[in-house]
Amino acid sequence: MSDWTRKAVLALTCVVPLALGPAELHADGDPQAGREKAKQCESCHGTDGRSVEPSYPNLAGQYESYLIKALSDYRSGARDHAIMKSFAANLSNQDIEDLAAWHSSQEGLKDLSIK
Amino acid sequence: MPRILSAVLIIAVFMPGTLAAKGDHKAGETKAYTCTGCHGIPGYNNVYPTYKVPKIGGQNYQYLVSALKAYRSGEREHATMELQAQALSDQDIEDVAAYFASLGGGETGK
Numbered sequence: 508m509s510d511w512t513r514k515a516v517l518a519l520t521c522v523v524p525l526a527l528g529p530a531e532l533h534a535d536g537d538p539q540a541g542r543e544k545a546k547q548c549e550s551c552h553g554t555d556g557r558s559v560e561p562s563y564p565n566l567a568g569q570y571e572s573y574l575i576k577a578l579s580d581y582r583s584g585a586r587d588h589a590i591m592k593s594f595a596a597n598l599s600n601q602d603i604e605d606l607a608a609w610h611s612s613q614e615g616l617k618d619l620s621i622k
Numbered sequence: 623m624p625r626i627l628s629a630v631l632i633i634a635v636f637m638p639g640t641l642a643a644k645g646d647h648k649a650g651e652t653k654a655y656t657c658t659g660c661h662g663i664p665g666y667n668n669v670y671p672t673y674k675v676p677k678i679g680g681q682n683y684q685y686l687v688s689a690l691k692a693y694r695s696g697e698r699e700h701a702t703m704e705l706q707a708q709a710l711s712d713q714d715i716e717d718v719a720a721y722f723a724s725l726g727g728g729e730t731g732k
Contacts, residue, residue: 561682564689570665570674586698617679617726619654619662 532579532600534571534607539610541609544602548610549568556613610612644683645713650721653714656706679725686719 548566552558556567566574580586581595582603598606660666660675668675676685692698694707694715710718 558682558685562684562688563682564685565681569677572673573676576671576673616677616681617662618677619679619722619725621660 523530530580532575532604534575536571536601536604536606536608538605538608538612541607542603544605545609548606552610556610556615565615566610567613569611569616571607571611574610575603578603578606645687645716645718645720647717647720647724650717650719653710654718654721657718660702678722681722683719683723686722687715690715690719 551560551563552566556569557565577586578595578598581588581591582598583588595603634648644731657678660668660676666675667673689698690707690710694701694710696704707715
């Protein structure tokens with residue numbers, strides 16, 4: 508490897524992770540902490556994660572990483588919903604991770620079965 | 623006005639939701655074949671950004687209809703879902719939503 512190539516590789520090794528950005532949210536929240544924080548969600552999404560009104564989604568058993576994505580998008584405005592935006596605006600990254608961990612631990616939604 | 627006619631009118635005015643046709647879950651099962659390519663593989667990942675493709679078996683009918691219509695109009699953004707939804711008529715959306723909702727998980731809870 509030439510000196511130039513070595514320098515280029517070194518530079519890329521340093522720059523690429525920066526370009527990808529800092530890892531933001533991880534699917535490793537605390538479900539029990541999430542259970543407490545989810546009190547505010549219950550009036551619409553139910554105590555068992557099954558919504559009280561069919562225009563609201565069931566959350567029970569949903570994938571943790573998808574719930575994190577949904578809450579992050581509501582918080583940023585990428586996903587637009589007046590009620591959810593106002594709730595998500597007050598959530599920290601840790602809150603989002605904990606809520607996602609709690610709802611994904613509940614029994615409910617399923618993947619489509621392949622026949 | 624005859625009392626029976628008044629009663630029919632009152633019902634028609636106050637219960638439009640119950641008069642609206644709900645999708646056909648049997649027809650939806652056939653139409654949902656494409657959806658299983660992503661939503662039928664447990665733990666399948668969406669990439670860039672990476673998160674798991676959501677579970678939709680047992681999801682609420684009305685939520686599914688509004689989600690698909692939002693993807694179709696572009697109001698909700700997701701490249702793959704927008705393309706898929708654009709190929710669906712209102713009837714298709716109602717049918718696949720009825721099928722997904724029929725797969726357990728419960729319509730409403732506590």
